Amino acid sequence: MNKPIAYDMLVIGSGPAGQKAAVEAARSGASVALIEKTRKLGGACVQRGTIPSKTLRENALRVRNMRMNAQLSNFKLAEDTELATLITRLNNVLNAHDEYMRKQLERTKVNLIHGRARFLSPQDVEVESVRGEKQTYSSGHILIATGSHPRKPPDIPVDHEHLFDSDSILSMMYLPKSLTVLGGGVIASEYASIFQALGVSVTMIDKYPHPLGFLDNDLTQTFLNDFTQMGGTWKGNTKVTRCYWNGMDAVITECDNGTEVRSEKLLCAAGRVANVKELEIGNAGLELNDRGLIDVDDQLETQVRGIYAAGDVIGPPSLASASMEQGRRAACNSLEITSGLVHSVIPAGIYSIPELSSVGISETHAREKFGDVFVGIARFDEIARGQISGALNGMLKIVCDTDGKTILGIMIVGEGATELIHIGQMALINNSPVDIFVETVFNFPTLAEAYRAAALEIIHQRKSKASRIKAGF
Numbered sequence: 001m002n003k004p005i006a007y008d009m010l011v012i013g014s015g016p017a018g019q020k021a022a023v024e025a026a027r028s029g030a031s032v033a034l035i036e037k038t039r040k041l042g043g044a045c046v047q048r049g050t051i052p053s054k055t056l057r058e059n060a061l062r063v064r065n066m067r068m069n070a071q072l073s074n075f076k077l078a079e080d081t082e083l084a085t086l087i088t089r090l091n092n093v094l095n096a097h098d099e100y101m102r103k104q105l106e107r108t109k110v111n112l113i114h115g116r117a118r119f120l121s122p123q124d125v126e127v128e129s130v131r132g133e134k135q136t137y138s139s140g141h142i143l144i145a146t147g148s149h150p151r152k153p154p155d156i157p158v159d160h161e162h163l164f165d166s167d168s169i170l171s172m173m174y175l176p177k178s179l180t181v182l183g184g185g186v187i188a189s190e191y192a193s194i195f196q197a198l199g200v201s202v203t204m205i206d207k208y209p210h211p212l213g214f215l216d217n218d219l220t221q222t223f224l225n226d227f228t229q230m231g232g233t234w235k236g237n238t239k240v241t242r243c244y245w246n247g248m249d250a251v252i253t254e255c256d257n258g259t260e261v262r263s264e265k266l267l268c269a270a271g272r273v274a275n276v277k278e279l280e281i282g283n284a285g286l287e288l289n290d291r292g293l294i295d296v297d298d299q300l301e302t303q304v305r306g307i308y309a310a311g312d313v314i315g316p317p318s319l320a321s322a323s324m325e326q327g328r329r330a331a332c333n334s335l336e337i338t339s340g341l342v343h344s345v346i347p348a349g350i351y352s353i354p355e356l357s358s359v360g361i362s363e364t365h366a367r368e369k370f371g372d373v374f375v376g377i378a379r380f381d382e383i384a385r386g387q388i389s390g391a392l393n394g395m396l397k398i399v400c401d402t403d404g405k406t407i408l409g410i411m412i413v414g415e416g417a418t419e420l421i422h423i424g425q426m427a428l429i430n431n432s433p434v435d436i437f438v439e440t441v442f443n444f445p446t447l448a449e450a451y452r453a454a455a456l457e458i459i460h461q462r463k464s465k466a467s468r469i470k471a472g473f
């Protein structure tokens with residue numbers, strides 16, 4: 001082992017978790033090294049996930065809106081549209097992000113080390129550069145923030161030419177005429193609806209009956225209705241038995257019910273796996289749990305003292321938003337910096353078309369847990385802004401406890417859902433009664449008015465329940 005270079009803190013991985021951790025630690029005056037194996041910073045979030053997919057989505061929305069405005073234009077994307085033309089702004093977005101992150105690291109004096117990290121011991125990490133040079137770094141405070149990569153089911157021969165995963169899907173040269181999407185999770189639903197909105201004929205296949213099974217039924221149903229209305233096909237309760245490129249013109253997907261789907265390309269979105277193999281965590285005395293993830297306690301410390309983990313390597317919710325906060329908190333906990341209170345109420349935002357978002361618990365879950373809960377629904381077509389913008393199929397649902405006051409959850413489907421949800425999140429966090437949405441004046445016309453409409457419905461239900469009880473019914 002070469003002579004180790006010591007730091008107060010070592011952070012492995014420059015995704016949302018690692019980046020925020022390194023900056024937070026350095027701001028407290030600690031000497032920090034951030035180790036990243038790829039040339040670009042930002043991890044899956046910036047390079048292959050969140051930002052690229054949302055950039056394509058913006059153009060898909062434009063295309064869809066132009067098609068919907070048939071009276072104004074008879075819009076159709078040209079055949080063989082190059083995918084690159086639909087994400088022209090992506091390079092600008094990525095370069096701007098990369099520059100911002102590099103400047104922030106420079107400003108906070110975080111030492112950026114490019115190379116692949118592996119543990120030699122609980123305090124020593126060896127980094128191998130692309131040129132094969134090796135250097136050891138040591139610290140009593142180490143954060144593992146190495147993220148995750150797409151799971152490759154053994155029977156799905158992803159070749160990145162005909163069969164893609166979420167890391168490679170945007171490297172397709174042309175927009176295909178048809179696409180099979182394996183999976184009904186978040187990545188599958190986002191990409192399936194984005195490509196369908198762009199005019200690609202998409203078939204989604206999953207063993208579960210509905211996509212996005214963790215969401216409220218009304219949200220899932222609206223997603224499915226919109227997807228099929230755009231021309232997409234959903235094949236639920238279906239297992240894939242074989243999948244291959246036929247060597248000529250199609251990817252063939254054979255299903256357990258005897259059906260076969262032919263498509264020009266295929267996207268496999270069958271979950272993600274933690275990036276831990278290269279780390280050789282056994283040398284640090286760490287082992288993976290049975291889901292292949294690193295276990296942490298409520299301080300984000302692993303079973304080995306001084307080694308923390310944050311982001312996708314520790315598992316759900318596996319979101320960029322949560323990873324950033326976990327990274328910051330892990331750095332603070334490790335260096336014994338007071339980090340303040342952070343609320344555990346985390347919203348989910350799914351950037352499918354239509355957009356879906358929820359915070360708290362779903363109606364089904366609330367009914368199972370609390371029984372006769374109150375539910376208020378406001379449809380965007382009943383709201384002035386919904387009529388004006390044409391966002392007619394949106395909906396906002398508030399679920400309240402059996403007292404008709406305590407908010408348990410909020411679910412929104414429709415454009416702006418991922419922004420609108422934060423109003424409800426604030427009310428939920430502050431334990432505000434549902435009445436706050438009626439007692440507060442919002443801008444008009446806005447979709448936020450849906451909060452008021454849904455809350456009014458609950459207040460009416462509450463009053464009629466009280467009258468029924470008073471009358472002895």
Ligand SMILES: Cc1cc2nc3c(=O)[nH]c(=O)nc-3n(C[C@H](O)[C@H](O)[C@H](O)COP(=O)(O)OP(=O)(O)OC[C@H]3O[C@@H](n4cnc5c(N)ncnc54)[C@H](O)[C@@H]3O)c2cc1C
Nearest residue numbers: 013015016017037043044045049117147311312318319320
């Ligand atoms: C298609 C897609 C869309 C998504 N959309 C959203 C969204 O809209 N909203 C949202 O909140 N989340 C979204 N996510 C999830 C989000 O991207 C992840 O939760 C987040 O990136 C996890 O952050 P992380 O810091 O844990 O890891 P990552 O972002 O995966 O970063 C880990 C970094 O560690 C580096 N690394 C790995 N091993 C080593 C090693 N041995 N040595 C050195 N470096 C190493 C990697 O190169 C990488 O840069 C999306 C994900 C995908 C795939």
Ligand SMILES: NC(=O)c1ccc[n+]([C@@H]2O[C@H](COP(=O)([O-])OP(=O)(O)OC[C@H]3O[C@@H](n4cnc5c(N)ncnc54)[C@H](O)[C@@H]3O)[C@@H](O)[C@H]2O)c1
Nearest residue numbers: 153182183184185186187188206269270271318349350351
């Ligand atoms: N907007 C967002 O917040 C956002 C966007 C994208 C991804 N993410 C994160 O990324 C993570 C991974 O997402 P994901 O969608 O890949 O995983 P997932 O685990 O959510 O969904 C995987 C789906 O694939 C199905 N599946 C597995 N093997 C299959 C097979 N052989 N054939 C057909 N279907 C199969 C499963 O039944 C499951 O429904 C999620 O945890 C999510 O939090 C978040």
